[in-house]
Structure formats: structure tokens, C-alpha cells
Amino acid sequence: MIKTRLVGLLSHAKKYIAYTVLWQWTALLAQVLAVFSVAGLLERIAYRTVTIPVIERTILTLALVAGIRFVCERMGARSSYLACVDVKQVLREKIYGKMLRLGASYSEQIPSSEVVQVSTEGVEQLETYFGKYLPQLFYSLVAPLTLFFVLCRISFRASGILLLCVPLIPVSIVVVQKLAKRLLNRYWSVYTGLGDSFLENLQGLTTLKIYQADRQKADEMDAESQNFRRITMKVLSMQLNSTSVMDVIAYGGAAIGMAVAVSEFLKGETGISGTLCIILLASEFFLPLRLLGSFFHIAMNGMAASDRIFRILDLPEPQKGKCALPDEPWDISLKDVRFSYEKDREILAGVDLELPAGSFVSLVGESGCGKSTVAGILAGKNRGYSGEITIGGASLAQVCEDEWMKQMAFVCHNSYLFKGTVEENLRMANPDATEEEMKDVLQQVNLLGFLQTQEGLQTKLPERASNLSGGQRQRLAIARALLKEAKIYLFDEATSNIDVESEEKIMDVIRKIAETKTVLLISHRLANVVKSDRICFLKDGRITENGSHEELMQADGAYRQLYDRQMALEQYGKEGSGA
Template identity: 30%
Template sequence: MTERPAPTTAPHAAGRPPLRRILYGVRRRIAVAFVLQAAGSIAGVVPFIAVTLIAERLTAGTAPSGGRLWPLASLACAGGLAAMVLGFTAGVVAHLADNRLQLGLRLDLARHIGRMPLGRVSAAGTGELKSAIQDDVHALHSLVAHTLLDATALLTAPLLALAYLLTIDWRLALLSVLPLAAGVYLFGRAMAGAKANMAEYGAAQSRISSAAVEFANGIAVVKSFGRGRRAHARFLAATDGFSEFFTGWVRATLIPSTAALLVVTPVVVLLVLVTAGVVFTGAGWTPVVDLVPFVLLGPVVSAPMGLVGARMQQIRTGQAAAARITALLDAPVLPEPAVPAAPADARVSMRGVSFSYDGSTDVLKDIDMDLEPGTVTALVGPSGSGKSTLAALLLRFHDVTTGTVTIGDADVRAIPAADLYRHVGFVLQDVRLLRATVADNVRLGRPEATDEEVKRAARAAQIHDRITALPKGYATVVGTDVVLSGGEAQRLSIARALLADTPIVVLDEATAFADPRSESLIQDALSTLAFGRTLLVIAHRLATVRSADRIVVLDGGRIAEQGRHEELLAAAGRYARMWRSQGLDASVDLTAPTASRDTSRPDLTPKGTHR
């Protein structure tokens, strides 16, 4: 039976510090690993104690018999063997806990991100999400599988060694603690401000990750326009900032941290104990034979200080990672309706819609707009006017601040997310493809679709011939076996939308980054997709939508004017000025009837849908 992953959002874990909350689901396994490691550490000290007892008997003045030494030798061997077995078992248990934790965290994060508003996910960026799901979760591996066990060993063995030394000579035992005390003091100096520095360290790493992902994703576009040097400036700025911060941090902590390590080295500890031992034996305070356990176990007492720096770093890294993970898990999700509603038809209505990202400044104000079934509505306007934001409200990437967005008289907030995306599809200019087969990428539109339906959608999207030319055809893995061009990826996303066969489709400048040949194919595919559907088109080039049933001009988050192309030109307003400034009369018009927009197109309608 497959074991269920550890829950990270258990009710009893609520309100706890982030790290304790993250580890709540595997706390019992970690506790077992602690006990095993503590027992192993105790067993690891036994051979040293046995050796000191053997040395005491060998220097007692009379030759000891084998019968007096062999039990101690056997005890030493048994202690060493037990330490290895218990330490190995503790490591296995800790790694099993770590495996369960990482699987559970990644599943929880994936489920939670899937329920977050898509606008929030897009704003976070792939770098931040990758950092949380991959880097931050992986950062907990060292903490759970190694560091916590090491910390247990570093505490248990020295305490047992010190307790034994106190029974031999309490004065020398206290002297053996002096190097440790000095190391703790110096290390405390070095770690001053470590919490704030670790937070900045994690933030700097995230900035580098985000900048690297952003640059890698856009490198093809920026190089095409000769802006490669400028495009990687953000990445260079992130790395330079990290270098400056980290260099300053290291410079400030180098001297005290190095001194903390030096004072607890075995050479220094032995020098202190041997010097004190010579004085003590010379004064007759301590027998010579009593120096043996201090020579063997004295360095063990101070040993934790030599490793505590690295372990503290790992603990703080784990704490910072846990804080970022829990912050993402606590991010608001789209509320599911208590009483679900179902759209009656494909009519879209927006009434009194306003929206603000930060709750203070409205980027959309008092929007009233209707999209009638089977019509094409185009959103145009200058950059920053709110076109993409308005379309995102229909897709429920965000929820309106005030007003309502309805589909078939049902408020989009009352439509369950799974049902909403059966009614509203979208083709965006930033295409996202999975590292999966071509067929699976298309089948995202409707997972239960047959192979023949997938192929029919691809033919309608003008991408079938390109797919069949691939080495493995529809079984070719995107990103591994082949890297598709921007136009090819766009047509693949159109095939996905065709397969989904939603009655409402949002197009966000789907040809923005396509070359002329790909643009022609994409336009044909879009015309097929648009046929018979309620279409909302975000357009930057006005000539591509001049035949739209309605053109809505946004300016400053408000509707400046709306109407048909001829009406808006005659009004000599904002639209007319934009039209004259662009001069794109010769551009392709995706809203105009074409040969591909006829009733002979392939029937992609799944059973039981709206069609």
C-alpha cells in the first residue's frame, strides 16, 4: 500500500512557528530518529571510557590478568558496533521522514498554487514558485536528514563525556569547558544579526533565480531585437547585489568565526588540559593515571563548537525556507461558492466593475460592457489602459473589487473553477507548454479526448503537419525531443483551446511574437477558433480587429468609447487618433470572415457540452 504524504497544514499545526508547522506531519519519525541517534552517541562514548579504565588497570602497579581486561575490550567493541548500528538506523529513519516530507510539501504546494488566483501566480513569477517548490523544499533535506541528527550527537556525546570527567576530577573537568565557553562567546559575536542576514540571503537568492528564469524564458525574443545586453542587466544587478551583500557579511564575521573554531581545536584543548594536568600532578592534586580520560575525552567536550557554525547555518536556512513555504501555503485562494451556479448561455455582462491590485488604486473604474453570444468584442487602448486586467476578470485570474462579472446571468464567483473553464477558454501571447508529449499538451484542453479528436484539433489549428514531421509525431516530448518555435507553440495552444471547445474565448494578442509565415497560419487557426463563439480579443494593432462586432476603447482604466470601426472613426475621438497613428490598413483582420470560418470545419464537440 502506498503511504500517504505527510500533511503540512494539519489543524493542530496552525499557529506554530513555520518550521515546527512544516515538520508537524513527520514529527514522530524525527523523534524516533532523535532517540536512536542519542543512544548511538552514548554508545560511541563507551569505547573511550573503556579505554580509560583499561589504562587505569594497566598503570595500577600490578600486571592485570586477561580476565580483567577482556571484558572492557569487549565493552569497547560492543559500544562501537552499537554506535554504528544505531547511527545508521537513525539516518535511515530521518531520510524516510525527509522523503515523506518533501513529497507531501510539493503536493501541498501544487494543490495550493492550483487554487490561487492565476493573476497572483503570474505576478509571483516562475522564479519565485520554482524557488519555493524546488529550492526551499530541498533546503529542508539537510535539516531533516542530517542536521537535526548531527545536533543531537553534538549535544549527547559531549554531555556524557563531561559527566564522566566530573567523576574523575571536577577541577580538570571545568577547565575542559573553558575552550568551549570561549568558542561560544566568539561564535555569538559572529552570529550577531544572523536572522536578518539569513532573510536577506534568501531574498537575494530568490531575486537571482527570478532574474535567471526571466532572462532564459525571454532570451529568444530579446536577441531577435538586439537587446541581449540590456535584457540580462537585471540578472547582473541581482548577482552583483548578492555578491556585495555576502562579501560584507563574510567580512564582518570572518575574524570572530575563525577564532571560535581555533580555540576549540583538539590541539588547543589538549594544550590547556595537559598544561593544567602537569600542574595538578606536580602539586599532588591529581594522579597521573587520571589524566588519561581527559586526554581522550577532553576534545570531545569542545567538539560541538567546531561544527556548530555549519549546523546553525543549515538550521537558519531551513527556518527561512520553511517561512517562505508557509507564506506561499497561506496565500489566499479563490473562494469556492457555497451555492454553485451554472451559466444559462454564453452572454457575458460586466456591471459597475472596478478593480485594484493593492486595494487603494483602481486600475479599472466603473466598467459596463456586454458580450453577446456569437459576437466578437475587441479591447483596444494604450499600454497600461487595463485591457489585459479586464480580460483577466472574466477568466477570474482576479476577483473584482466592486461590481459583477456574469456569464449567462451567473456571477463568475458563483461558478466553480472547474465549470468556469469549461465555459471560458483563452489563448494568451505567453504560451506555456508542459514537458510532456505533444498529444498530452493538446489534451490539456480536454483530458478524456481520443487520439483522433486531438489530431482533428491540431489540423484545425494548422499544426498537424508540423507534428507529424517530428521524430516521434504526437509522442514527441516538448522541451526534450523538440523545442517548438513561438508560432508553433501558439498554434499548439490554439489546438488545446479548440479541443476544449468552450463557448467563450479570450484572445490576448496571440500573434504578438510570430514571424510573418507563422502569423498567417495562426490567423487561420484563430479564425477557426473564433467561429460561432463569444470572442473577447485584446488587440494592439487596430487593423486586426476592424471587423469586430464591437470595439471597446479603454483609457486610464475607463471605457473612453465603444462601437463599430466605422462609427468610431466617424466620431473622431481616441480610436480615430490611434488608427491614424498606426496606419495598419493592410494588416490581417482576424475578425473578418475567412475561408476557414465556415460550417465545414471539423466537429470537435464532445458529448454533453454546450454545442
């Protein structure tokens, strides 16, 4: 019922749990005082010995108890709230910190949808575990013992029977926990699977509409939803049945204790006041545990969610490099680099690639040959490669990731743009950039003129900059990279989705960058790589041709064949448009 690792992870929340229990216990003592006062008054009334001072004293006691209980409930609720806030903040910080330590390659180990669901719904479930369940658990242990020590002076037998019946409720809870653990694990698996499908279908809704596959995906989601409904009903049924069992134990135990107290009263062994105290307080032996049972089911969900949280926190982290990069320009070297997304499908089968400092190198090849995988490895998105990659003579695995990210700019065909303004997106690359510097990079990518017809740098962008065209989004991403002033630039199909005129302007910018920086250009359009210092042709996971454009054309190999085909197609397209 207590997950020690979870409590240990959030040990600083213990004080709020202790405060909550303390306030609940104080309220219980106040209630005992009120019951004894009322029972004493009723006994005096029965024997006709009541006096005005006794009534006044009883009323004053009840008013004082009401005030104490009000303060205790308010302070208990505040302590519970502070525990909840603390737990949510700490857990989300730990998950976020873990994702940062996993780095850009986190998606290789866990889907984004699971991280989102665990960080939201899973953490919310644990809020109840710490804010309600744990305080109630400890109070449920303290309350029956307190009542026993108070009532045993009146009737040891009746109070003893009440105390002995109390453990039957946690026994039933433990039994339910054993039976429900597997069911709740299945529940979370189905829940995260449904969330994953929903997120994927939502992101690809436009594509589904275009191919009229939205009905098929809707039917698939209906089937997943029905599966989720069924397992949810099983969980609710389990909760209802266990609640019924706890009700029988609670009310049955209280009834037995009351019956014993009444029996002793009839035998003359206890007085009216003592009997009334036992009858009025008998349910208090069981109500804390009964309330614990209602929190228990939510807590079980929280503990199941904590398994998912610990799964994330226990993911193996890539080894952190500590080497600093030298200030002088450095060469980049890949030797016998191999990489596989799946065990039986090797994407890179021994790539050897040299990027001398200040060089302009292009990587080309047929679609699916592994060009983007090479860029992903250098950008830190793909790990688990074998072979050797060195930066200025230091192994990439040993280089400090933060240091490497500062020196490298990566632009791919779907670079992410955030909700906000154009300026906010640009300042991600250089927080200290001036307005003139930002306008200059926008001018270089042929985007400034359009933005001036809007709100300039303050043009608002929704999520993924959906109010811009594909080409405009790509140009803004390139402008952001230009503003970074990195030492190496990786362009992975950076000119895709851009019109020919803008493409030429961007290629001019890339060539200008290559005069002073190290540039690796990946492009499916070979016309863009003609002026590169060196062109590497990737085929079957290996670089099969290497040289300048003129050298590769003279070699009359796969590069020339691909280049000639593309030129023929482009010429045909020009003739067709001219006709």
C-alpha cells in the same frame, strides 16, 4: 536557535530527529565503555597486574564497541536522511499548494524566480537544518550531561569544570546569531535579486542580441555578482570568526578540565584509570557543540530561507467562491469594473460590458487601452478589481474557481506550450479525447498537414515548443482550446503571428464556435471583428462605442476612424506587393 513555527510546520519530522539523537547517544555510551576498558587495561599495565583474560576481555569489548558504533552511525545517517527527505517533500508540497490556492494571479504578489529559488536552494538549506542541525543541537545537550554523570564519580571538580565551560559555546552561537541575522537576510535578498536578473536576461537573450544590449545587461549582472560576492565573503568571514571563537572555547575548556584531572592525580586524589578517562573524554564535552557550530551557519541560512518560505505561505489568498454555475447557458456582465496595476495609473476606469449567452462579442481599441486586462480579469489572472462581474447572475468572486475554469477556455498571443508531444499538450484540454478528435481540431487550425510531415501527434516539442514557428505555436494553442469544449471562449489576440491564409481559417473556426458558444474576441485587426454580433470600442478605460459593425460605421466615431486607417494601410500593402 530553534524556530518554533518551522518545527511546528514539520512536526512529523520530530520522530526522525529523536531517532538520530538516540543513535548518537548510544554511540557515546559505547565510546565511554571503550575508554573505561582501555583506561583499566593501561592502569593494570602500569601496576603490572595485567592478565591474559583481561587483555582478551578488553579486545572483545573494543570489538563490540566498534560494531555498536558502526550500526549507530549507519542508523543515525539513515534517520537524518529520512528527516531530510520528509522535510523537502513536505515544504515543496506546501509551497506548491499555496501557489495553487493563489491561482493564476500569483504573479501579482510574488515573482516566479523567487518561488523557484526558495523551492530549490531555500528548501535544500532547511534540509541541513532538520537533518543535521536540530539532531546535533539536542545531542549537544544530552552528551555533556551524560558525561558529567559518568565522570563525576571519578572527579566531581574536573567534570564540573568541564560542564560549566560547555554553555560558553551556545552563548557564543547566540551572539553570532544576533549579529548575523541581518547580514543573512541581506544575503538572501541579494541572492534572489541576482537569480531574478539572470532568469529575465536568459529568457530575453534573443532580444538582447538583436538590440546589441547583451553587453549592457552583462555588465549589470557583473555588478550584481560583485555585490553578491562581497556579501558572500562577509558571511564566510563571519562564519570563520565565529568558528575560531568556538575552537578557543572548546579546546580551552577541554585543556582546563584535563589540567584539573592531572592536578588531582598528582595529589593522589584520583587513580591512573580515572585520570585517563577524564583526559580521553574531556573533548567529548565540547565536540558535539563544536560540530553544532559548523552546522549552525548553514542552519542560519536555512532559517533566513524559512523567512522567505513563510513570506510565500503567508501571502493573502483570494477569497474562494463556492457557488456552482448552472447547467443552462448564462450571460456574463461587467458593471463599472475598475482596475489598476499601479496606484497612480488606472487601466480600466469603469467598464460596462455585456456578453449574452451564445453571443459573439468583440472588444477593440487602440493599443494599451486595457483590452487584455479585461480578458485577464475574466481568466483569473488579474485580481483586485472593483465593480461587479456576474456569471449567470452569480458574482464571479463567489463562483468556485475550478468550476469557472472548467467552463472557460482562454487563448492569448503567448499561450504556453509544454515540453512533450503534441498529443500530450492537446490532452491537457481533454484527457479522454480520441485520436480522431485531436486530428480534427488540428485540421481546423490548418496544422495537421505540417504535423503529418513530422511524427504526427507524437511530434516532440521542446520547452515552449521552440521547434515550431510563432504561427504554428499559436495554432496549436487554439487547437488545444477547441478540444476543451468549454462554454465560453476568450481569444486575446489569438491570431497574432499567423499568416493571412491561416488567420482567415482560424477566424472561420472562431465564428463557427460562436454559433453555439459564448465568444469574446480581442483583436487589434478590425477586419476580424466585422461579423461579430456586437463590437465594443474601449478608450481611456471605458467603452465609448457599442454596436454592430454597420452601426459603428454609421456613427462615424473613433471605431470608424481606426477601421478606415487599417483598411487604407492594408490596401496600400497589397498595392505595394502587387507592384
